Amino acid sequence: MIAVLTVSAGADAHKRATIAITFDDLPALTLLRDQRYVTYLNTMILRGLKRHHIPATGFVNESKLDELDRSQQIAVLQHWLDASMDLGNHTFSHESPNTLGPADYIADIVRGEPVTRGLLAQRHRTIGWFRHPYLETGAPIAVKREIDDWLHAHGYRIAPVTIDADDWEFAEPYDDAIARHDERRRTHIRRAYLEHSAETVRWYRAAAHALFGRDIAYVMLLHATRLNADCIDDIAALLKSEKLRPVSLTKAMTDPAYRTKDPYAGKDGIEWLERWSIELHKSLPWDSYSEVPKDIVADYDRVDPDR
Ligand SMILES: [Zn+2]
Incomplete structure (x- = not known):
């Protein structure tokens, strides 16, 4: 028995680390209220994911369906399922449990699922994933x-979420640069985003090693944005150069790391390695944490003052 375990641990050590990619705020997170823009960016994201054999899960805010052409917004969601991707619930209105309180927050989850649930049911599938807006999971503990x-x-x-690259903060200035035909700014934001x-x-990855002494099966948070549509080949190249093999969210979640308790019940939306660092009484390598560049933060505040 011991010999068998040793062999299997050895085989695991040679496996490439894995990563599941997730996209929040479907049909799209964008400054530009333009159906063609939204449909286009989703088409490009899905084509890129297919081209690079990356499975992904999209998290839907059904309140967004009525912000533009409802039938075309629903077609975007269908497109995700046609491309063999999965869809989950991200609440109806993208409000925080800290703002709504538990009863209204749960009502917002219920209100956020009928269209997505129906589209999955047409394909004999069920809705199984939920992502908290802002990663705010409810406070206090009760x-x-x-x-x-x-x-x-x-x-x-x-x-x-076990990798959060703050893509949303780059994405709105990027939309604004497109709207203003400012190619120089657009190129700058794109480069800064990829570097970040x-x-x-x-x-x-360093944080996972600090907690578990190994790579975990990561879950990366991205958003359905034009920035990610334009950068999808670069994101695929990054995963390749980091030797991270894309897997489904369901597959990533079989990593035993995800059985670690999440004891955090504060108001801030923090990702899961930080939550687990509390449970495991281990510290994360904050000294080497890279913040979003100051000029991008300022650019975001200029285009979207309601941070
Ligand atoms: Zn969101």
């Missing part, structure tokens, strides 16, 4: 438990 218990009782699993993503992926 509120968090109430939400967790409801999700569990209704067949949802929380989709954690590479640094961030490496930081999260």
Whole structure:
């Protein structure tokens, strides 16, 4: 028995580390309220994912369906399923449990699922993943438990995040640069984003090693944005150069690391390695953490003052 375990551990050590890619705020997170822009960016993301054999899960805010052409917004979601991707619930209105309180937050989850659930049912599939907006999971602990218990009782699993490259902060200035035909700014934002993503992926890998002494099966948070549509080949290249093999969210979540308890019940939306560092009483390598460049933060605040 011991010999068998040794052999299997040895084989595992030679496997490439894996990563599941997730996209929040479907049909799209964009400054530009333009259906063609939204449809185009999703088409390009999906083509890129297919080209690079990357499975992905998209998290839907159904309130966005009525912000533009409802039937075309639903067609975007269908396109995701036609491309063999999965869809999950990201609440109806993208409000925080800290703002709504547990009862209204749960009502917002229920309101966020009928279209997605229906599209999955047409393909004999069920909705199983939930992602908290802003990664805010409920505070204090009683509120968090109430939400967790409801999700569990209704067949949802929380989709954690173990790589967060702050893509949203680059994405809105990028939309604005496109709207203003400012090619220089657009190129600058894109380069800064890719550089930040590479640094961030490496930081999260160091953080996983600090907690578990190994790579985990990572879950990366991205958003359905024009920036990611334009950078999809570069993101695929980053995964390749980091030797991270793309897998589905379901597959990534079989990593035993995801059985670690999440004891955090504060108001801030923090990712899961930070939550687990509390549970495991280990510190993360914050000294080497790379912040979003100051000029990007300023650019974001200029185009979207409601941070
Ligand atoms: Zn979101």
